[in-house]
Amino acid sequence: MIDKLEKIKNRFEELGEKLSDPAVISDQAQFRELAKERSSLEEIVSAYDEYRAALGSVKDCRTILSEESDAELRELAHEELSKSLALCEKLEEQLKIMLLPKDKNDDRNVIIEIRAGIGGDEAALFGAVLLRMYSRFAERHGFKLDMIDLNDTEIGGVKEAVFSISGRGAYSRMKFESGVHRVQRVPETESQGRIHTSAATVAVLPEAEDVDVVIDPNDIRVDTYRSSGAGGQHVNKTSSAIRITHMPTGLVVQSQDERSQIQNREKAMRVLKSRLYELYSSQAHEAEAEARKSQVGSGDRSMKIRTYNFPQSRVTDHRIGLTLYKLEAFIDGDMDEMIEALILDERMKLLNAE
Secondary structure, three states: OHHHHHHHHHHHHHHHHHOOOHHHHHOHHHHHHHHHHHHHHHHHHHHHHHHHHHHHHHHHHHHHHHHOOOHHHHHHHHHHHHHHHHHHHHHHHHHHHHOOOOOOOOOOOEEEEEEEOOOHHHHHHHHHHHHHHHHHHHHHOOOEEEEEEEEEOOOOOEEEEEEEEEOOOHHHHHHHHOEEEEEEEOOOOOOOOOOEEEEEEEEEEEOOOOOOOOOOHHHEEEEEEOOOOOOOOOOOOOOOEEEEEEOOOOEEEEEOOOOOHHHHHHHHHHHHHHHHHHHHHHHHOHHHHHHHOOOOOOOOOOOEEEEEEOOOOEEEEOOOOEEEOOHHHHOOOOOHHHHHHHHHHHHHHHHHHO
């Protein structure tokens, strides 16, 4: 472990020197790439420095205890040794987790798709709750949310929504949201006060970059149509909506949220590239996908991952058995406690598999 940490620290210092090189500073693309790499190492280098300081303290205390006869000094050394050993143990566990291989997609932006499932209008209303929850979460983290396609209802529900969330580490925070989200609550139209159960599915895709997927223009068919939905100034007025079919795979994507065909085409291509990236990645790494099923869920959209119970104001994640009694805050975007628990669980399972 120490050898790995020393190499990381040396690389961190090497990057610091490179970033002060005038030749690198003048090349903005290279400068950004090196700065990004250095920033990704900063946390582990800081923990390693703290770990080395704690090890130094342990060594000093043991030297005092072996050489010093003064009772008061020995007592202080004993206390300090106990604290330093505990800190070393804690930091060692943290460093082991930090050294685990990272998901190569963690720093990417994401494409998120929400679709109402069983439950009719109530499922669509729950879809709107999920869309707002992710919007508020993005705001809290300084991420940018960009709507790509929205199929809403007259009563404020969402049958389908496709959008991107952009920002450093967006995928690392959002990747655990893939699956079936179930809601239990009393609909406003329910006169008997009975609790109904409905559901929506969420898919989270790492957004593909241009170098990841190259699409042959001859492999796609582009159709235009008039936007549809519950409202909006440009709805049903111009044929600005775009539907793209990738003929080799049969994948179909669409975008109708922008006024121009060009903008909608760009957004639809982003979704298509991301879906193809996910498809090709899963095909190329079937063994890896099987291994991941033993981790925090498989990301399978048919897997029930979470229940939102409104009468009891609780949200339960079934993958890790965590229940939080703060549903109102959670659906207002305060999801970090749940997400941190999912991240920790994934890391511990990876560590145990090492």
